[in-house]
Amino acid sequence: MSRSERPSEDSLIARFFAPIAGEGGLGLKDDAARLTPTPSHDLVLTTDALVERVHFLPEDAPGSIARKALGVNVSDLAAKGADPAGFLLSLALPDSWTESWLADFAVGLGQASRDFSCPLLGGDTVKARGALTLSVTAVGQVPTGRMVQRTTAQAGDLVCVTGIIGDAALGLKLRAAPAWSNDLSPDEKAHLADRYLHPQPRYRLAAALRDHASAAMDVSDGLAGDLAKMMRASGVSAVVEADRVPLSAAVAKAVQTSSDLLDVALTGGDDYEILCTVPEKALDSFRQEADRIGIPLSVIGRVVSGHDRPVFRMNGLERRYDVGSYQHF
């Protein structure tokens, strides 16, 4: 299809995005969306951008890219104890876009939007000068004053993490077919690859987090670095028992083959699990809630006073990772 036969922005929106929009999106026919907040609630707002070859790869399925763009933002909301209310999408499309790519992208976005109960409210579509670039702004709600912050961890609290750590980082590395991957079964490889492509934001944990956690954030830039950020923001430190960090069978096997992969698992990005601190007396109730909704929870350490980087204890040794070992710049 030649450039001049391309649909206008309006027809593109009407065809691909209006069908997946929520009620507040007003059919995507207006300049803006409307959201009536729940009374006695605060809004929580977050924005995350994804760039081709930085945050995803050109060969990734369009629906997976869409799901990831929304998922990483919903993950931020979840960590703040916020229930999703909707999102806006800004999409800079390179000249090489095709209708079939965009159709698949919209289907994936619509599916993710339904899965996460986070309706599309609006957006903007522009021409990129370079790689495909997406920016999602997600809006969530918490009862007034109940947003879970990053700055409020207390010495003595337990450090908890949901799900499994390190799968996504190894899933990304797997694409280069490293030697260690030869020992993994096809299922194990598929598991790791899927975890990189398809983050599972823990939005169902939001209510339990605001009821029980003293501080929380999502693990997007690696467990070690994100824990260090949260402890620094709270003016405390932490001690982590590395063997309590939940690893999948695939990662555990890879670490046996190549022990430096443990560092990759602990410092790699894209986990999109929830890292939180919980007062000891709240742990049982928090765990019951997590169990009830089927989200695995591991206690991996404890908040301590001090300003040093968190310590990871492993095999009788103590290890402190550089803060920001993973950087966007």
Place this chain on the structure above:
Amino acid sequence: MSRSERPSEDSLIARFFAPIAGEGGLGLKDDAARLTPTPSHDLVLTTDALVERVHFLPEDAPGSIARKALGVNVSDLAAKGADPAGFLLSLALPDSWTESWLADFAVGLGQASRDFSCPLLGGDTVKARGALTLSVTAVGQVPTGRMVQRTTAQAGDLVCVTGIIGDAALGLKLRAAPAWSNDLSPDEKAHLADRYLHPQPRYRLAAALRDHASAAMDVSDGLAGDLAKMMRASGVSAVVEADRVPLSAAVAKAVQTSSDLLDVALTGGDDYEILCTVPEKALDSFRQEADRIGIPLSVIGRVVSGHDRPVFRMNGLERRYDVGSYQHF
């Protein structure tokens, strides 16, 4: 400065953006921003992306780019009758960025944020693969149910526009030093150039719009095309007296030199004025409000029933412009 000496995203945020953040931004230390909505108000949300060489030029001052990115979003809020509550910025920076560019960008953004009473709440900074790409999501508030829509113009209403039309479109064309520009004085050229670079969102008109306008949108893609969009969305048409469309002395002079520039003025983009429809009986009150806050207002035509594209009457002729004469794709 070599790549490896570049500050991390966290230090970049702390240095350039945290100082200009509003209270809801929580010092930009958290994953998300918090906004406590005014009771009995709806939120209005809009997002607009700007791409280098599409929406601005590499040689534009960084502060001007920042102001435009925020301004075009605040303009959308204003057209919906919404008072600004805050914004989030997603910034994809190409590898060639410099600290001085970013410092100037942040100063311009902070100034615009204060001018428009629209505080920075949060953002994301990522590495671009290609041109500088910015996406702003702005949040505004209106009393519940009072958002001014695009779909509610009524036959018989007057068609009004604020300020001056066509300056920005000619200001952009001026950069190629066309023959017609030889007749303009340096001041006239500077005026047109400035109007392209520095849109003046009409945020102070928001309250008057929700009190008096039956429908509204901002003029970003050209008066003729945007009017056609609003009429179509409302299921009506319009008749415009072209000689009532407010032009600056500079544009009027340019049109005298080259008559086809009138089409450029009427169909070009980047005006960021407000186009609205007002019931005849509400006009006096609306004009009084606009006068009081110093925003010029012109009645340029009338909404009529029908589904044709709006007619522009000029010199005894009738002209219908193609809808979407300006397209992002």
